[in-house]
Amino acid sequence: MNLKKYLIRAGIATGTVGVIVAGAAAFSAFEAHVINVTATIENALTVPIEAEGLSYGTVFPQEELDLPFDVRLSGSFLEQTRVDTVDYVIRQKPKCVLVEDVDLPQFGLVTEDEQGTFACEDEENYDILPLLCPYLSKHETTGDPQNVPGDPGDNDSQGINAFHGLPGLWNLATTLATQVAGQLWSTVGDVGDTWNIDLRVPCFAGDLDQGGFVDQCAQDWDDFVIRESGDPQINPDDYVLDPDLEHEIFGCDLWLEVTDISNQVEPE
16 A cells, blocks of 8 residues: 555656656747846936925914925936926825834824825824814915927916815825926926925814813904915815814925926927
């Protein structure tokens, strides 16, 4: 009985070797040539303020504060001649802050699930800050070169005013609906944009967790929201904050994302 088992196993092993040998013969070649494929990958844009970020410090209700930042074509992009145009968008997403006493960076990255709901990538150590995004307007202030052959005119979007989206309902759909767009075109001298990020500071009103009600909004709050948003149909109450959030740090991440790199066909 033991000998019979041994012979069966040997037959299986021999058959397997035969398949391997046949497969090797099928892929044999009489010549071989190697073509090296390489690429140097560079960023098309440079954002000098990226490392430091934008900080308004301590602010007060109904203040109007502006901070600009520059977006420029990178040196590597300007040195090549194959493409000349970069399209990009600026998107707003919630900001994550460190909540555990561990040796990690103060701010973390946010991600979204298949339903477009935002969460911190590291939910154990980070939590989403109260949202600043609805209160930030974004406008490109430098304009584009004038009287230049092939000039596309104003190739950046009109921007967006403060008081957009809703503070408690921010998801990926809101991010996409409130994005702004820009374009840089090297062959007409449009090599940089300056975006002004304008904070219009909200006020606090409502019930306190420890009891009682406070209303710290000025009498002209409604007029302030309507004027700064440019929307006469807006509901200013939507942008009043929970008074228990007073003294908290608010945050918003601006994601500058390249959407297209191309070579524009100049007019004849």
